[in-house]
Amino acid sequence: MGIIVINFKAYKEGSGKKALELAKIVEEISSKVDDYIAIAPNFLDMSEIMKAVDVDVYAQHVDAIEYGSHTGRIVPEMLKDIGLKGSLINHSERRLKLADIDFVIEKFRNLGLTSIVCTNNVATTAAAAALGPDFVAIEPPELIGSGIPVSKADPEIVRNSVEAVKKVNSNVKVLCGAGISKHEDYVTALDLGTEGVLLASGIVKAKDPRFALEELVGLK
Numbered sequence: 001m002g003i004i005v006i007n008f009k010a011y012k013e014g015s016g017k018k019a020l021e022l023a024k025i026v027e028e029i030s031s032k033v034d035d036y037i038a039i040a041p042n043f044l045d046m047s048e049i050m051k052a053v054d055v056d057v058y059a060q061h062v063d064a065i066e067y068g069s070h071t072g073r074i075v076p077e078m079l080k081d082i083g084l085k086g087s088l089i090n091h092s093e094r095r096l097k098l099a100d101i102d103f104v105i106e107k108f109r110n111l112g113l114t115s116i117v118c119t120n121n122v123a124t125t126a127a128a129a130a131l132g133p134d135f136v137a138i139e140p141p142e143l144i145g146s147g148i149p150v151s152k153a154d155p156e157i158v159r160n161s162v163e164a165v166k167k168v169n170s171n172v173k174v175l176c177g178a179g180i181s182k183h184e185d186y187v188t189a190l191d192l193g194t195e196g197v198l199l200a201s202g203i204v205k206a207k208d209p210r211f212a213l214e215e216l217v218g219l220k
């Protein structure tokens, strides 16, 4: 089927022991379905998760810098060194400048890391696609964390993003996100021409994350 990337954000429910528990649930459910399910936990939980769980792990953010005199920053090479698959870039909760997005995409290309550039509308999606990342993920900020799925509330933005990306660079794959939680939301996203979804609260903050993920992939 498709691609599912779960962003743990800085949610308490997706941190520490809970992050590891959730990663194990993702590993178990991944093994039962054809969908590719990856996670983006916070930096502090990554090493332990990667030791314990066989799931692709992404960063939620990376800085557009070289090694050097920077404090509290993450250099792209560091992601490669600890074994991450890639990173979200330019999430609406952690925006970058266009030149910085370009820098990170280029670095990732050379390092063999997967770039997922988040965008907020069709124009920024087209602009991001022009930089040649692996993925763009269209996420209207007003729907993030709302429980209202972008694929149903604003199918046009998804469809138009897919179309815009095709015109600019057809090698770039499109994800969509914001408010996704149900299987139907996911299937609708795929029907609109995306490769899958980027989501957070629908799984991470669910009362029963295992049930929520099983439902998302259609096992319930």
Ligand SMILES: O=C(CO)COP(=O)(O)O
Binding pocket: 007, 091, 139, 143, 144, 145, 146, 147, 177, 178, 179, 180, 198, 199, 200, 201, 202
């Ligand atoms: O920002 C998101 C994923 O990166 C979407 O968040 P929600 O799934 O909580 O709406």
